[in-house]
Amino acid sequence: MxxxxxxxxxxxxxxxxxxxxxxxxxxxxxxxxxxxxxxxxxxxxxxxxxxxxxxxxxxxxxxxxxxxxxxxxxxxxxxxxxxxxxxxxxxxxxxxxxxxxxxxxxxxxxxxxxxxxxxxxxxxxxxxxxxxxxxxxxxxxxxxxxxxxxxxxxxxxxxxxxxxxxxxxxxxxxxxxxxxxxxxxxxxxxxxxxxxxxxxxxxxxxxxxxETHSVDALLHDQWVSNVYWHRHKLKVPTVPEKLARKVERLQDYNRDMLGTACRTVRDAISDLPNVGPGRRSRSIPNHFFNPGARSYAGHTGSPYDQPAKTLKAGDHGVPGGENTLQFADGSVRYFSIRECARLQTFPDDWIIEGSWTEGMRQLGNAxxxxxxxxxxxxxxxxxxxxxxx
CATH class of the missing domain: 3.40.50.150 (Vaccinia Virus protein VP39)
Structure with a gap:
């Protein structure tokens, strides 16, 4: 075809x-x-x-x-x-x-x-x-x-x-x-x-x-069976208050009936090395961290343990608060181009050409x-x- x-x-x-x-x-x-x-x-x-x-x-x-x-x-x-x-x-x-x-x-x-x-x-x-x-x-x-x-x-x-x-x-x-x-x-x-x-x-x-993937299945894996945290070798955190009632309801569900869990940012990028602000990985293409990320009202980063927010191209460059990763303590950093490519499910051998801004624009439009x-x-x-x- x-x-x-x-x-x-x-x-x-x-x-x-x-x-x-x-x-x-x-x-x-x-x-x-x-x-x-x-x-x-x-x-x-x-x-x-x-x-x-x-x-x-x-x-x-x-x-x-x-x-x-x-x-x-x-x-x-x-x-x-x-x-x-x-x-x-x-x-x-x-x-x-x-x-x-x-x-x-x-x-x-x-x-x-x-x-x-x-x-x-x-x-x-x-x-x-x-x-x-x-x-x-x-x-x-x-x-x-x-x-x-x-x-x-x-x-x-x-x-x-x-x-x-x-x-x-x-x-x-x-x-x-x-x-x-x-x-x-x-x-x-x-x-x-x-x-x-x-x-x-x-x-x-x-x-x-x-639907091929389920939010309820993800919540069950995180807060009922805790297999999500075990898979990532992490200590199980306290259930967020805003999710408490939903998690209580999910206790009665058969996990097999919930389907495949949605993927999170952590699922997608946690195996990539933290090269540090302004530095570039020598072994992984397009993987470098630009400094200066910060959140704005209504434009906050993507929580690590949820599916990412929509990546955006920006009209005049990279949106300041959008294409960022938000950690549990509220701090943020920009996603690298390689991390954005993973969030867009491009293969790791797919190289993005152009400057950091141009690369982020290409992925934000994809x-x-x-x-x-x-x-x-x-x-x-x-x-x-x-x-x-």
Whole structure:
């Protein structure tokens, strides 16, 4: 099964798609540092990396030759931390994503973005994105405003009689701490996915509905059986007062019924050495600690024994209080780039190129590899079962 990725960034989605059984034919990305990251690591994957604006590329030669098109259009127009301009932001690349689907006619597509896209103020544009993917050949007329185009698409959708190129599209919001392949994702990162399958294939879009990982299972391991602390060779701490009632309720639960525990920051990074502020590990790539971390009101670090908070890219550099580890005594330090890569479930041999700020930006914009894999596996399974690949 062949795939093409747009807006590839540091490669999180591409790695997940590859792990699900797809062959990435080409990755398109405009950011030079992200392209350096992809090129640095491509020898082990054989990917073609195309540096440049997707809007300048002709994808028609790939028509009917590609099974899957994927990508993460720039999230700044919809990010909770951004300027919230959505369709009025020149960085909105969803129209280009639709164009590529129209030109290639893949069997399926996967596009992902930030949770902010689902907020109420973007409701109409969210519907507009879904309907454009559903009817990619019904384009806006010259000079037509997007709301007028949306109205035409809604009218067409209500008739259910269009016989041209269409896709069955499912939008779904996933919390990566609760949904992830294999060991899971040690980060509470929420991403919205638009997943579509070409209508003429007669297939249904089947996305994961059952959580793969459980917060209750983690709490049981920590505060009921204490196996979490024993595994990390730590003294069992006192149950936090705010969790006391929930822990008491969990006493009556059969642990086997709770499923797989969510992963924590400690689970992900505790085996990495503490190299000290301003120092770099000689044996582990991208592992060095920048000094100067501190918390801000509403922007505190990630507790060591919970899934991490959402890593952020920052508009003008690394967010001061966001990409930090918070210890039990309240002190914080910045995560290293390697630690952030682990929180995003990149493999340890995946090297991030660029400065510390640029590396953190790439990882702050990435989709967790294991979340991408879970979603891509559902698409791969759909196509394989129907014998369409």
């Amino acid at each position: 062949k795939s093409i990725e747009l807006f590839a960034g540091a490669g999180g989605l591409a790695l997940g798609v590859e792990a699900a059984g797809f062959e990435n034919v080409a990755l398109y990305e405009w950011n030079h540092n992200a392209c350096d990251t992809l090129r640095r690591n491509r020898t082990q994957h054989g990917w073609e990396v195309v540096e440049g604006d997707v809007a300048d590329q002709d994808f028609r030669p790939f028509r009917d030759e590609i099974d899957l098109v994927t990508g993460g259009p720039p999230c700044q127009p919809f990010s909770m931390g951004g300027k919230h301009k959505a369709q009025n932001d020149k960085r909105d690349m969803f129209p280009q994503a639709v164009r590529v689907v129209r030109d290639i006619r893949p069997k399926a597509f996967i596009f992902e973005n930030v949770k902010g896209l689902t907020r109420r103020s973007f409701a109409n544009y969210f519907s507009y994105i879904r309907l454009q993917f559903s009817y990619p050949t019904i384009t806006a007329k010259r000079g037509e405003e997007w709301m007028s185009h949306l109205a035409r698409l809604e009218a067409l959708d209500s008739k259910c009689s269009f016989r041209g190129l269409t896709y069955k599209v499912i939008p779904r919001l996933f919390n990566s701490a609760l949904y992830g392949a294999g060991p899971g994702v040690p980060q509470r990162r929420e991403r919205v996915f638009f997943v579509g399958v070409r209508s003429d294939l007669g297939l249904e879009v089947n996305l994961p509905t059952e 989709v967790p590899v294991k979340l991408a894999q879970l979603v891509a596996e559902s698409v791969a399974g759909t196509l394989k079962k129907a014998g369409n690949v």
